[in-house]
Amino acid sequence: MFRQRKRVLAAWIGLALGTSLVFTAGTGKAATVTIKSGADIKNYMVYKDDVYYVKGTNNVLNVRLGDMGSYYFFTLAACPESGGSGHTVNVYSGGGKYIDIMAGTISNNKVVMTDGTVYNVYGGLQKGSSTVSNNSVTISGGTVNGQIYGGYSGYGGTGGAINNTVTISGGTISNMSIYGGNGQGLANNNTVTVTGGNFSGNSGILWGGYCSYSSGTATNSEATGNVIKVSGFSGTMTQVIGGTATTNKDTALASKNQVILGSGTYKGSVEGGSTSGSSGTASIADSNSVQINGGTHQERIYGGYATLSSEGTATASNNVVEVNAGELGGFQIYGGYASGGTNAARGNQVIINGGTMNSTASIITGGFANNGTAENNKVVLNGGTVAGSIYAGDAEYSGTERNNSIDIYAKSALDLSKATLYGTKWRYSDVSSINSTLNVYTKDITVKDVKYFSNLNYYLPTNVRNGDTIITVNSTMSTDLGSGKVSVYVPGGTSLGYGDKVNLLTNPRRIWWDGNVGEATLTEGVSIDYPIGIQLENGDTSLVATIGGTFDSDLDGAGGNENTTVQLKEQTKSLVETAAAGMAALNSSADFVTSKGLAAAQVAAGTSAGFNPFFAAGGSNMRYKTGSHVDSDGFGLALGLAKEIKGARHTLLTGPFAEYGGSTYNSYLDDGTHAKGNTHFFGGGWFLQNELKNGFFYDGSLRFGRLTSDYHGEGAMAANYDSRSNYYGLHVGAGNRWQVGKKDCVSLYGKYFYTHQAGDDVTLSTGEKYNFKAINSSRTRLGIRYTHKTSTDTEIYGGLAWDYEFSAKGRASYRGLSTPATSMKGSSGMAELGVKFVPSEKDPLTMDISLQGWTGKQRGLAANATLLWKF
Structure with a gap:
C-alpha cells in the first residue's frame, strides 16, 4: 500500500x-x-x-x-x-477510495463534486514559478477521504497561490485537510466557505491560505487576505487557520486574514493568522481577525500567532478576536500571541459580546508576549458569561507591560461573577507593568476580584443614583488595588448632587488601597470638574466616591444648592464660539447686501421700468477676535428685484432680496482648545435707497431668516452639537456724494447695523443640555470712497472705513452656570479697492469686482463680484 x-x-x-x-x-x-x-x-x-x-x-x-x-x-x-x-x-457517482481528482495546473479550473468517492481533490496543481490562481473546488455531496486544495503550488517550487476557493455545502469530509490556497512564497486572497457537510474521522486542518519557505529563490513567506467562513456543519472540525506563513530564511508574514465561525464542534485551535520562523528570521502576524458567532470550541483561539524557534523577532500586532456567541471550553483566548526571540504583542484586542466561557481555568488575554513587550492591548467586555482570569496584556515573567486596558461596557447581559480582572498578574515579579487601566462604563457588575491596575477609571452611566454600587467583589479573599489612581466621570445631565455617594468597589472581605484620599476629580461631560472625595469606608470594605461642591441639581436654573466654587470649565467658552461664527457670517452678509447688493440693484433698476433682477456674490477669509479667536472661510450670495422711481428732486430705489451664505470655521482658545464646524443661513428682506439731486442719499433695509450651525470639539472639549435659530436685522444709512471735476467723485457715508440672532437649547453629544442666549449685534460704520472714471465705461474706486461693534456678546449656560462669554466688541478698519465696468449700448455687461482688507477686531480679506447683463 x-x-x-x-x-x-x-x-x-x-x-x-x-x-x-x-x-x-x-x-x-x-x-x-x-x-x-x-x-x-x-x-x-x-x-x-x-x-x-x-x-x-x-x-x-x-x-x-x-x-x-x-x-x-x-x-x-x-x-x-x-x-x-x-x-x-464534474464528479458524480461511483469512484474509488484512492482516486485523486485534478482540474488543471494554472488558473480558472473547476472541480464540482455532487456525489462519488475520491481521495484528494485539486482545483489546480503545479510545480515551478507559475502562480496557481482563480481555481475552485465545490463540494455538495459525495465523500472525500484525503486533502482538498482550491489551488496548490507545491513540491519545492516557488509559485504562489492566489484567489483560489473551496466551497463545501454537503457530502462527507473524512481524514482531511482543506486549503483554499497552498503556495510557495505567497498564498493570498484565498477563501474557504463551509455551509454544510459531515466532517468525520481524524480530520485535519482548515486553512484559508498556507504558505511556506521555498528551497528555491523565495526567501519570504506571505499569507495575506485569506478568508474562512463556516456557518454550519455536522461532525467535528479540528484546527482552523485563516492564513499561515512559515520561513527559515527571512520574513514570514500573515496579515489581514479572517476567520468567521458559526455553529458546529471545533476540537482544535482557531487562529486568524499564524507565522513561524527559525533562528534569525522575522515572524509577523498583523491585523488578522477571528469572529466566533457560535459553536462549541475545545481549544485555544488566537487573533494573531507569531513564533520563532530561537533568535530573531516575533511580532503580533493589531489582531482581533471577537466572540458573539458559542460555548468556549478551550480555556484560552488571545488577541495576539508572540513567542521566541525578541517578541512583542501590540495593539491587539479581544472583544466579548456574548457566548459562554464557564471554566474558572479559562484565560483571556488582549496581547501576550513571552518575556517580551505587551503594550496597547485591550480586552472589551460587552456581554456573555466569562469565568477565569482576564489580562489586558501579559509579558510573562520578565518582560514589559505598558498601556494595556480592560473596558467593561455591559451593552447586553454580562456575567463576570467568576472572573478576576488583572492589570498585571506579575506585580511581585521582574515584569515592568506601566499604566495598566480598568475602564468601567456601567454599574451593578459583580466580579470575583480586581487586581493591580495603575488606573481605575469610572465612567458612570446616566442612570447612576446616590448609593449605587459599580463593582461588587465576591471573593473569599481581600482585594488588593495597590496604589491605583482612581478617576470618576459622569455624563452631562447627571442626577447626582452635592454629598451624594457612589460605591465604586465593594468587597465584604476588605479592600487594600494605597491611593491618596481626595486626589481625584469628577468630570461631568466636558463641562464641570467637581471636587470629589475617594476613600475607604465601612470598615475598609467599600471604595466610595463622595461628590463635593454644589450646583443646581434639579436643572431648573432657579438655584438651590448653589456654590460659587463650582463653575463651568474655562474651555466651555469654545462651545459659544460657534454662535460667534454664525453672527460673523450674518454681519458679513449684512455688509455685502447693503454695499454690493445695493450697487448691483442700482445698475439693474436703470435698465427698464418695473422690477429688474440683480445678483452679487462674495467670499472671505477672516479672523474674528472674540476674547480668543475664530478663523472663518465664508461666502455670500444676494439676489433680488430692483425698481427705480424717479421724482423731480430725487430717485428712489427699492425692492425685495434674498440672501444665502455660510462659513467653515475653526475656533481656538488661548490654551489651544480647538473646535471646528460650519454655519449656513438663508433669508430675505426689503431695501430702499433715496438719492437727492444735491448728492445727499439715505438707505435702509430689513432682513430675516434661519441660521444653522454645528460644532465639533477636540481634546478636553470632545463633544458635538447642532444648532438652529432664527435671525432678523435692519440697517439705516446716510451720506453725500460730491463731484470733483468731470471724472472724479468723493463720497462720505455713515451706517448703523442691528442683527439679532435668537438663542437655542442644544444637547451635547456628552449629554449636557445647554441654553444658548440670544446675541445682539449693534454696529456703526463711517467711511469715505473716491471714484475715478478712466473711460466712459470703466471706473476704479478705493475707500477707507471705520467699523465699531458695541456688543455681539455670546453666552450659554448649563445647570444655571454661565460659560465664559465671547465678545466681538471693538473697532475694525477696512480698506477697499475695486473696478467697475459700466454697460453701454454696445457692451451690456456690467461687472463690479473689489477686494477688501480688514484689520482690528476682524482681520482678513474679502473678495466681491457683481455681474449684470442688460437686455
Whole structure:
C-alpha cells in the first residue's frame, strides 16, 4: 500500500514537472468526456505515470466511475500538460477510495463534486514559478477521504497561490485537510466557505491560505487576505487557520486574514493568522481577525500567532478576536500571541459580546508576549458569561507591560461573577507593568476580584443614583488595588448632587488601597470638574466616591444648592464660539447686501421700468477676535428685484432680496482648545435707497431668516452639537456724494447695523443640555470712497472705513452656570479697492469686482463680484 501511494506522489511530481505527452486526438480542441468505467478511462484518456489526462484542451471531465475498489491508485485530470487552464471536472457517482481528482495546473479550473468517492481533490496543481490562481473546488455531496486544495503550488517550487476557493455545502469530509490556497512564497486572497457537510474521522486542518519557505529563490513567506467562513456543519472540525506563513530564511508574514465561525464542534485551535520562523528570521502576524458567532470550541483561539524557534523577532500586532456567541471550553483566548526571540504583542484586542466561557481555568488575554513587550492591548467586555482570569496584556515573567486596558461596557447581559480582572498578574515579579487601566462604563457588575491596575477609571452611566454600587467583589479573599489612581466621570445631565455617594468597589472581605484620599476629580461631560472625595469606608470594605461642591441639581436654573466654587470649565467658552461664527457670517452678509447688493440693484433698476433682477456674490477669509479667536472661510450670495422711481428732486430705489451664505470655521482658545464646524443661513428682506439731486442719499433695509450651525470639539472639549435659530436685522444709512471735476467723485457715508440672532437649547453629544442666549449685534460704520472714471465705461474706486461693534456678546449656560462669554466688541478698519465696468449700448455687461482688507477686531480679506447683463 505504501509503495502504491509513493507511486501516486511520483506521478504528481511528474505532472508538476511538465512531462511531455503526445495526443492522438483532440489536440487543440475542447473535449467533453464522461467516464463510466475503467474501459472509458482507456478509451478517452491518456495515461502517464498514474495520471489519466483527457485528450484535448479546455476540457470538461464528467466522472461517473463505478466502485473501482481499493486497488486503484491513480489521478484523473481534465488538463493535458499543454493547456492547464479553464478546465472543469464534474464528479458524480461511483469512484474509488484512492482516486485523486485534478482540474488543471494554472488558473480558472473547476472541480464540482455532487456525489462519488475520491481521495484528494485539486482545483489546480503545479510545480515551478507559475502562480496557481482563480481555481475552485465545490463540494455538495459525495465523500472525500484525503486533502482538498482550491489551488496548490507545491513540491519545492516557488509559485504562489492566489484567489483560489473551496466551497463545501454537503457530502462527507473524512481524514482531511482543506486549503483554499497552498503556495510557495505567497498564498493570498484565498477563501474557504463551509455551509454544510459531515466532517468525520481524524480530520485535519482548515486553512484559508498556507504558505511556506521555498528551497528555491523565495526567501519570504506571505499569507495575506485569506478568508474562512463556516456557518454550519455536522461532525467535528479540528484546527482552523485563516492564513499561515512559515520561513527559515527571512520574513514570514500573515496579515489581514479572517476567520468567521458559526455553529458546529471545533476540537482544535482557531487562529486568524499564524507565522513561524527559525533562528534569525522575522515572524509577523498583523491585523488578522477571528469572529466566533457560535459553536462549541475545545481549544485555544488566537487573533494573531507569531513564533520563532530561537533568535530573531516575533511580532503580533493589531489582531482581533471577537466572540458573539458559542460555548468556549478551550480555556484560552488571545488577541495576539508572540513567542521566541525578541517578541512583542501590540495593539491587539479581544472583544466579548456574548457566548459562554464557564471554566474558572479559562484565560483571556488582549496581547501576550513571552518575556517580551505587551503594550496597547485591550480586552472589551460587552456581554456573555466569562469565568477565569482576564489580562489586558501579559509579558510573562520578565518582560514589559505598558498601556494595556480592560473596558467593561455591559451593552447586553454580562456575567463576570467568576472572573478576576488583572492589570498585571506579575506585580511581585521582574515584569515592568506601566499604566495598566480598568475602564468601567456601567454599574451593578459583580466580579470575583480586581487586581493591580495603575488606573481605575469610572465612567458612570446616566442612570447612576446616590448609593449605587459599580463593582461588587465576591471573593473569599481581600482585594488588593495597590496604589491605583482612581478617576470618576459622569455624563452631562447627571442626577447626582452635592454629598451624594457612589460605591465604586465593594468587597465584604476588605479592600487594600494605597491611593491618596481626595486626589481625584469628577468630570461631568466636558463641562464641570467637581471636587470629589475617594476613600475607604465601612470598615475598609467599600471604595466610595463622595461628590463635593454644589450646583443646581434639579436643572431648573432657579438655584438651590448653589456654590460659587463650582463653575463651568474655562474651555466651555469654545462651545459659544460657534454662535460667534454664525453672527460673523450674518454681519458679513449684512455688509455685502447693503454695499454690493445695493450697487448691483442700482445698475439693474436703470435698465427698464418695473422690477429688474440683480445678483452679487462674495467670499472671505477672516479672523474674528472674540476674547480668543475664530478663523472663518465664508461666502455670500444676494439676489433680488430692483425698481427705480424717479421724482423731480430725487430717485428712489427699492425692492425685495434674498440672501444665502455660510462659513467653515475653526475656533481656538488661548490654551489651544480647538473646535471646528460650519454655519449656513438663508433669508430675505426689503431695501430702499433715496438719492437727492444735491448728492445727499439715505438707505435702509430689513432682513430675516434661519441660521444653522454645528460644532465639533477636540481634546478636553470632545463633544458635538447642532444648532438652529432664527435671525432678523435692519440697517439705516446716510451720506453725500460730491463731484470733483468731470471724472472724479468723493463720497462720505455713515451706517448703523442691528442683527439679532435668537438663542437655542442644544444637547451635547456628552449629554449636557445647554441654553444658548440670544446675541445682539449693534454696529456703526463711517467711511469715505473716491471714484475715478478712466473711460466712459470703466471706473476704479478705493475707500477707507471705520467699523465699531458695541456688543455681539455670546453666552450659554448649563445647570444655571454661565460659560465664559465671547465678545466681538471693538473697532475694525477696512480698506477697499475695486473696478467697475459700466454697460453701454454696445457692451451690456456690467461687472463690479473689489477686494477688501480688514484689520482690528476682524482681520482678513474679502473678495466681491457683481455681474449684470442688460437686455
